[in-house]
Amino acid sequence: MDLDAYVAEHRGEWHRLEALSGRRRLSAAEADELVALYQRAATHLSVLRSRSPEPGLVAELSQLVLRARGRITGRPRPSWAAVGRFLLVGFPGAVYRAWPWWCAVATGFSLLSGFLIWYVAGHPDTAAAFVGEEAAAELVRSGFAGYYTEFSAPTFAFHLWTHNAWLAAQCLASGVLVVPVFWLLWQNALNIGVVGGVMVSYGRADVFFGMITPHGLLELTGVFVAAGVGLRTAWAWIAPPPRLTRGRAVAEAGRSAVLAAVGLVGVFAVSAGLEAFVTPAPLPAALRIGAGAAVWLAFLAYVVVLGRRAVGGSCVAPDTAAGSTVDTPGLRAGRGI
Template sequence: MDLDAYVAEHSAEWRRLDELARRRRVSAAEADELVALYQRAATHLSAVRSRSPDPALVAHLSRLVLAARNAITGAPAFSWRTVGRFFTETFPLAVYRAWPWWSAVATVFSLVTFGIMAYVVANPEVADLFMDDATITKMVQSEFVGYYSEFQAQNSTLRVWTNNAVLTAECLAGGVLLVPVLIVLFNNALNIGLTGGVMITYGRGDVFFGLIMPHGLLELTAVFVGAGVGLRIGWAWIVPGPLRTRGRALVAAAREGMLVALGLVVVLLVSGVLEGFLTPSELPMLVKDAIGAVVWLGFLAYVVILGRAAELRGVSTDLPEELSEAAVPVA
């Protein structure tokens, strides 16, 4: 296919379709024209995809066809039922399906972190390679504890929520190329292991674990889920499986990844609230740790129970039929 010639031949029709799709009201004749042009543009989209899949042109025609379809059928209205279905079915299902990936990430991350921690405890001089004596003294005596009460609770919650969302997004997006997410995870394991090792060496291990557990269990699990799903997306284009092209396998995995990303925004907000309000509170350490553990176990139960139930019912995490490519008619 000569793409330039094809665009030149049909660009006038596409401009007319775009014009009609943007109008709030059309006459009967214009409505008929809109339907006809919509069907032609859908055919053009199919032809371009199969013969000369130029990304920019495919994106332009996809947007145009979707806008025209919404103009003909009406854009889907907001529904709380859809929101409810997301949190009770599609999000827990997407996380549940990816559990081998994020549980493997959690296991390896924990082994590396505790391995670094134990090595620093056994070899205290290792910490000197990363921090000077003044920094270590300040961290052990005041900085680690003071970090959690440095800002007002609501400000700390927003700050932590934003930072953790960025970290999780890096893990999820970096998983497509596999190596970047491993680097991000190792850097965080090194930071936690080094800090924990220093705190334990100076007899402050109870403070370290006591302050990190109330929010850290849920926070790290969200990061593990993001990293695991990201690696699953990356693996989809390496091993797409039978009867699927690499492109289709990648798209299917990425769609589930987007569902997980949206759900993790709420999970990370909860962990941010725990870190902003619970961790620096005056409650006894054991009480704070118990609350954090209950919230964490509640999230795991939520994923396993609702995700498994959705799996058994055959719930799909794919796009609704009216939004999928297969719904585009061809003339």
């Protein structure tokens, strides 16, 4: 192919396509012309890629074709309507679809943590083996309560937000492998069990539950949701529904996981605010726990009411589809709640 002759023959069309692509408004005739020139330019680009060794010309024409395609198809723009749909349909729907999974995770985690607290409280030598006698005494005297006032509230809130969002991201991303999710949950359950057991054994159960409950209800629910959604993605790979291929089932579950991941960033922002500003506040424990419980119940109502509505209005049925800990005082090597 004579490259110079080919370019000379079509250069005028390319210039015209460039001019039309740069205009803000086009008449009906100009829009039709733009589409026709775009199709020709795409053909020219295909010919040049297969027959021409001139990378500069190929790059130039590639950019022109991309600009023209963008002018034809339009560029998606963020809108408040999209944000509203995400908050009212996308996120609650994604969480509600996975409710059997994260409810099962929450039940198992609570039973395991409760057992560990009971066992460590009844066997002080176990707590000493984990943290040491002096560290346990320091934890009871001031370490546990002091953790929540160690830094300024805004700095503490930002640290908690990023830490817990990262933990949730690990649960979601590693869900398809199953084992890493259970390892992350075990680390957190062990942390809570040891710290809670130490506090209970020293007669400070009121301090432990009074300070962990205001933020822990929402914070741990966010972790349960992340783990449940991740495990749901794994199950879509292990046992896809009969109506879907394995790849399609994983893709659908993965899309729900992305929606859940984005929404959980906001959930952890709220729980971080509770932990930084409400948990250490000089208020009676009943008021602090009541505030945290109200926010937690509001989140559950939001998921159940809007999520059920979102799932009911879609064609997707609810069932189709290294280590970190939740940031907590006590075990400084892997701090959680």
